[in-house]
Amino acid sequence: MRSRPATRTPLGQLLAQRIRESGPLTFAEFMRECLYNPEHGYYSRAEGRRFADFYTSVDVHPIFGRLLARQLAQMWERLGKPQPFCAVEAGAGAGRLAKHVLDFAARELRGFYAALRYVAAETSAARRAAQAAMLGPHLEAGRACSAAELPAEIPAGCIFSNELLDALPVHRVVHAQGELCELYVGLDGEEFCEQPGPPSTPALAEYFHAQGIGLVEGQQAEAGLAACDWIENAGRRLGRGFLLTVDYGHEARELYNERHMRGTLLAYEQHRASEDFFRAPGERDLTAHVNFTALDxxxxxxxxERTGLVSQAWFLLALGQGNEFADLYDEGQSEAGRVRARLLLKNLIYPEGMGETFQVFIQHKGVESPHLTGLEPF
Ligand SMILES: C[S@@+](CC[C@H](N)C(=O)[O-])C[C@H]1O[C@@H](n2cnc3c(N)ncnc32)[C@H](O)[C@@H]1O
Structure with a gap:
């Protein structure tokens, strides 16, 4: 049976109309619409389909947020315990990670909690609305708030994200006949199709040049210009403190090596990844691996400045081993519950789980060579 043409979803129809009227779209524009169109974008809807297509470390066990809270508390100490310390989570979704961090800080890190101003920044209004139920007591205590974007000024604190930057739009390029070409999204009858053309902006060539990357003949790649803008913009808003990014990705030399001749862009639906980026616009997640060299x-x-880059396994083990992962357990938990918690932790730290796929990248500003437990050998 032939599936319906890609142009038949409500968003597909809008995008097809735009292409008919004004010509091909850059892939970045197509991806931006697929994920963030205010009405039909994948992330603009409430999280009704959560777990249907993917889950993140936050969903595995609260230990991820608890250990992150310990790292944030140490950053607060390294900055001289400022009041307030702004913990700004970008792409906070419905506020699950925020809840894990705040609940743990309120219980175990009281001095830090008293100084904390947690901003759960999330563009999607539907997801932001869900934060009220998730963060109730912390909102009432004045320790947390929701926001549509990052605060304009963050005098002292940490801006952090989990799986945000892989969901920012990317341009697609190919090196063909010695030239850098862009891969646009055009129309072939009722289907979207790839359409090569000259680069839409000189920023594409500058992006690769700045990193000393030369693509080989026939190589396809993504250029995450939106992630570059995001990190620069976030850095400018930060007075003193840290930027912490958790995501899957690589340094540029690995991201653009011969193992990634077709790039890293994937469409996700029901935990299945495919390279069929054009199917069902607005109904599937699109992601590309993060380039940590570009973020740097x-x-x-x-x-x-770069503080360090380690695997998620390293980060969690370094932070958890201090008290032999006592943070894993809830008060009064049964032995069966404790065994289950230990099994879930393995998913976060084992190489074949999320442990080696995900990386933790930390940058700092206005702090002298900070030592952070999450980056230190254990
Ligand atoms: C892949 S989801 C990750 C959600 C959450 N961090 C988690 O771990 O479950 C990316 C989220 O970032 C949000 N987002 C995208 N761009 C953003 C931006 N510039 N500022 C704030 N949120 C953004 C999306 O709406 C979406 O909810």
């Missing part, structure tokens, strides 16, 4: 370079433009 563009962060420097805003005064951010």
């Amino acid at each position: 370079l563009w962060g420097r433009r805003a005064g951010l």
Whole structure:
């Protein structure tokens, strides 16, 4: 049976109409619409389908948020315990990670909690609305608030995200006949199709040049210009403190090596990944691996320095081993519950789970060579 043409979803129809009227779209524009169109975008809807297509470390066990809270509390100490300390979570979704961090801080890190101003920043109004139920007591205590975007000024604190940057739009390019070409989204009858053309912006060539990357003949790649803008913009808003990014990705030399000749862009639906990016626009998640080298370079433009890059397994083990992962357990938990918690932790730290796929990248600004437990050998 032939599936319905891609142009038949409500968003597909809108995008097809735009292409008929004004010509092909850059893939970044197509992806932006698929994920963030205010009415039909994948992330604009409430999280009704959560777990249907993917789950993140936050969903595995609260230990991820609890250990992150310990790292944030240490950052607060390294900054001289400022009041307030702004913990700004970008792409906070419905507020699950915020709840884990805040609940743990309120219970175990009281001094830090008293100084904390947690901003759960989320563009999607539907997801932001869900934060009220998730964060109730912390909102009432004045320790947390929801926001549509990052605060304009963050005098002292940490801006952090989990799986945000892989969901920012990317341009697609191919190196063909010695030239850098862009891969646009065009129309072939009722289907979207790939359409090569000259680069839509000189920023594409500059992006690869700045990182010393030369693609080989026939190689396809993504250029995450939106992630570069995001990190530079976030860095400028930060007075003193840290930027912490958890995501899957690589340094540029690995991201653009011969193992990734077709790039890393994937469409996700019901936990299945495919390269069929054009199917059902607005109904599937689209993601590309994060380029940590680019985050470092563009962060420097805003005064951010590289603190370190480690795997998620390293980060969690380094933070958890201090008290032998006692933070894993809830008060009064049964032995069966404790065994289950230990099994879930393995998913977060084992190489074949999320442990080695996900990386933790930390940058700092206005702090002298900070030592952070999450980056230290254990
Ligand atoms: C892949 S989801 C991750 C959600 C959450 N961090 C988690 O771990 O479950 C990315 C989220 O980032 C949000 N988002 C995208 N761009 C954003 C931006 N510039 N500022 C704030 N949120 C953004 C999306 O609406 C979406 O909810």
